[in-house]
Amino acid sequence: MEPIIQDLGFIIGTTLMYSTPLIFTSLGGVITERSGVINIGLEGMMYFGAFAGAAVAYFSQDPWLGLLCAALGGAFWGLIHAIACVSFSAEQIVSGIAINFLGAGSALFISRLLFDGATQTLTVARKIPQPLDFLFGEGKMFASSGFTDLVFNRFATVYLAFFLVFVVWFVLYKTQLGMRVRAVGENPEAANTLGINVTRIRYGAVIMSGFFAGLGGAAMSIAVVSRFSNTLISGHGFIALAAMIFGKWKPQGALVACLLFGAAKGLEIFLGSKGVPVAGDILAMLPYVLTIIILIGFVGKTTAPAAIGKIFDKGDH
Amino acid sequence: MTGTKLKELFLKGPFGLTLISILLGFLVGAIVLLIAGFNPAEAYWAILRGIFAKPKYVSYVIIYSTPLIITGLSVAFALRTGLFNIGAEGQFIVGAMAAAIAGYFIQLPMLLHVPLCLFLAMSAGAVWGGLAGHIKARFGVHEVISTIMLNWIALYLSNWSLTLQSFGKQGTGKSHMIQETARIDLFGQWKITEAGIEFIRSHKVLGDILKSPVNLGIIFALLFAFLMWYILNKTTLGYELRAVGFNPDAAEYGGINVKKSIITSMSIAGSLAGAAGALQVMGVGHKIAKLAIMEGYGFDGIAVALIGNNTGPGSVFAGFLFGGLKYGGAKIQDAVGAPTEVINIVVGTIILFVAMPKLIQMLLKFRKG
Numbered sequence: 001m002e003p004i005i006q007d008l009g010f011i012i013g014t015t016l017m018y019s020t021p022l023i024f025t026s027l028g029g030v031i032t033e034r035s036g037v038i039n040i041g042l043e044g045m046m047y048f049g050a051f052a053g054a055a056v057a058y059f060s061q062d063p064w065l066g067l068l069c070a071a072l073g074g075a076f077w078g079l080i081h082a083i084a085c086v087s088f089s090a091e092q093i094v095s096g097i098a099i100n101f102l103g104a105g106s107a108l109f110i111s112r113l114l115f116d117g118a119t120q121t122l123t124v125a126r127k128i129p130q131p132l133d134f135l136f137g138e139g140k141m142f143a144s145s146g147f148t149d150l151v152f153n154r155f156a157t158v159y160l161a162f163f164l165v166f167v168v169w170f171v172l173y174k175t176q177l178g179m180r181v182r183a184v185g186e187n188p189e190a191a192n193t194l195g196i197n198v199t200r201i202r203y204g205a206v207i208m209s210g211f212f213a214g215l216g217g218a219a220m221s222i223a224v225v226s227r228f229s230n231t232l233i234s235g236h237g238f239i240a241l242a243a244m245i246f247g248k249w250k251p252q253g254a255l256v257a258c259l260l261f262g263a264a265k266g267l268e269i270f271l272g273s274k275g276v277p278v279a280g281d282i283l284a285m286l287p288y289v290l291t292i293i294i295l296i297g298f299v300g301k302t303t304a305p306a307a308i309g310k311i312f313d314k315g316d317h
Numbered sequence: 318m319t320g321t322k323l324k325e326l327f328l329k330g331p332f333g334l335t336l337i338s339i340l341l342g343f344l345v346g347a348i349v350l351l352i353a354g355f356n357p358a359e360a361y362w363a364i365l366r367g368i369f370a371k372p373k374y375v376s377y378v379i380i381y382s383t384p385l386i387i388t389g390l391s392v393a394f395a396l397r398t399g400l401f402n403i404g405a406e407g408q409f410i411v412g413a414m415a416a417a418i419a420g421y422f423i424q425l426p427m428l429l430h431v432p433l434c435l436f437l438a439m440s441a442g443a444v445w446g447g448l449a450g451h452i453k454a455r456f457g458v459h460e461v462i463s464t465i466m467l468n469w470i471a472l473y474l475s476n477w478s479l480t481l482q483s484f485g486k487q488g489t490g491k492s493h494m495i496q497e498t499a500r501i502d503l504f505g506q507w508k509i510t511e512a513g514i515e516f517i518r519s520h521k522v523l524g525d526i527l528k529s530p531v532n533l534g535i536i537f538a539l540l541f542a543f544l545m546w547y548i549l550n551k552t553t554l555g556y557e558l559r560a561v562g563f564n565p566d567a568a569e570y571g572g573i574n575v576k577k578s579i580i581t582s583m584s585i586a587g588s589l590a591g592a593a594g595a596l597q598v599m600g601v602g603h604k605i606a607k608l609a610i611m612e613g614y615g616f617d618g619i620a621v622a623l624i625g626n627n628t629g630p631g632s633v634f635a636g637f638l639f640g641g642l643k644y645g646g647a648k649i650q651d652a653v654g655a656p657t658e659v660i661n662i663v664v665g666t667i668i669l670f671v672a673m674p675k676l677i678q679m680l681l682k683f684r685k686g
Contacts, residue, residue, distance in 0.1 A: 089673075090675075094672035097623065101661050101668060102661070104658075104661060105660070112658065235469070241465065281477035285470050285473040288466040288473075292452065295452075295456070
């Protein structure tokens with residue numbers, strides 16, 4: 001096979017792998033912000049999810065149970081954020097900052113208890129499987145390590161992430177529930193007048209955002225790598241948040257932005273493997289520069305949900 | 318001030334709310350420890366001992382607190398103008414990088430070298446913060462997002478600078494040490510002379526303190542806190558910045574240039590965080606190293622600002638609290654076997670309650686019946 005095609009396959013494959021945790025978390029961001037609640041705590045939720053996923057997968061030897069528990073763990077912190085923001089009119093960014101300390105702190109706290117004082121879990125016996133693996137290899141439909149293998153033979157979480165982009169898009173734009181979520185995010189007073197339960201919608205959306213961020217964390221800890229460590233998440237939640245805004249608060253837009261961030265990572269790893277470290281740092285910087293430039297390009301177009309960050313209090317009117 | 322007035326301020330004012338949040342934070346931390354099977358009293362006692370038991374410990378707490386106080390001031394200053402400076406982290410990084418570069422390449426006598434390094438670092442921080450302010454004022458891009466981006470750009474920029482032949486020590490991932498003239502250590506040179514070693518051995522208290530990397534950083538931190546209080550409360554600029562934070566529309570109507578205020582505020586905030594990075598390099602590390610992840614000085618500064626109620630004195634208090642918890646908290650692992658990270662849970666809980674004054678007011682009302 002042409003080496004250049006092989007290289008391209010490697011880059012695309014790594015891009016997909018590194019985009020996946022971001023896609024999950026970013027979708028969580030879309031859901032909560034569309035309901036009008038800022039969630040800067042995605043980082044902490046993702047962090048906790050990464051730990052919970054790896055810990056449960058390690059002890060149960062079942063990566064799927066790990067993935068589920070990661071999502072539930074994230075959803076728990078989503079609930080706390082919802083209680084603070086929806087029921088007690090908390091300053092949403094401040095509450096999110098608190099969640100970041102709490103999510104990371106509690107993950108490391110429990111990790112030290114369960115893993116003999118270490119801030120990382122042990123390696124899980126079984127990672128999230130690669131469902132199409134049976135198609136590739138000696139005498140199979142496709143050769144191993146070829147372009148198709150590198151690109152399409154990915155972890156189940158990768159396919160799940162793409163599928164969920166579609167699901168979130170469908171729910172937000174094609175169902176009554178989605179319409180309600182968007183209405184609450186645009187004009188909660190009007191939504192309330194129309195009989196929509198603003199509190200319930202926002203609780204649901206914020207909890208779901210934690211659920212998705214938890215999935216994102218596990219997609220990192222039990223698919224991309226095979227254990228949780230204290231440096232594993234380090235800012236991915238914030239990148240996902242930025243990707244969501246880059247993608248104009250739309251699931252499909254967030255997907256594109258996450259792929260961009262993933263591609264930068266993929267290229268960085270590729271160039272690193274070819275021994276070009278100088279370009280690596282500059283290249284890694286590019287998506288962030290690009291995000292700022294693109295955001296500047298949004299001038300005059302308000303794309304954020306109108307009621308974002310605003311406290312809704314039924315008693316006010 | 319009469320007793321009732323004092324009580325009023327304490328119970329209803331922000332000071333009381335913060336204090337109650339802190340108490341609740343420690344309460345939740347205690348509950349978590351209890352559930353995990355540790356004695357909270359023992360654990361908290363270990364933290365207290367870890368902070369106060371030896372002169373050296375107190376000295377370390379001050380050294381730990383210094384950057385946190387200053388990044389706290391940075392975040393607090395921007396918040397007073399209604400801006401959320403998540404970017405203190407990146408401003409810290411470019412400040413540290415600027416100080417390391419100026420400290421290594423430039424040859425000057427100490428009395429000029431130290432101020433020059435600090436000035437350049439603060440300028441770098443001001444550019445980094447001011448850029449976010451400019452993008453917000455001119456293009457309406459929310460500062461939370463632009464500063465998150467600028468944090469990463471700063472991190473990669475700093476790492477890239479270390480790949481340069483002349484600056485980075487090749488293969489180590491670290492920069493060259495800065496010149497002696499750019500350092501703010503106290504007795505750094507003297508400590509390794511024979512007289513110094515003898516002094517440390519024979520003087521119990523002072524010698525013990527000198528075992529820690531004592532430096533002038535804390536003096537700068539207190540100076541910055543005072544300056545911030547002065548600018549915000551005693552100058553026209555401070556009045557304008559606060560007016561914008563209070564109500565930008567009213568400020569605009571009152572003839573204040575809101576856009577300019579945003580840029581000014583973010584620049585000052587950035588210069589503070591840049592100074593924090595510089596002082597860390599000049600007083601403690603003497604070099605910069607490749608950053609695999611964010612170190613968290615800026616993020617911890619957000620906690621400090623929020624707990625300190627966005628004031629100068631408050632940030633000093635909260636900085637010492639956080640610095641003490643960080644340093645003392647690291648010791649509960651050995652003392653009682655409890656995870657150090659209970660500290661993050663305590664701090665996170667404090668912030669969560671700080672975010673919800675409504676809840677605390679409800680609790681107070683409930684208590685009174």
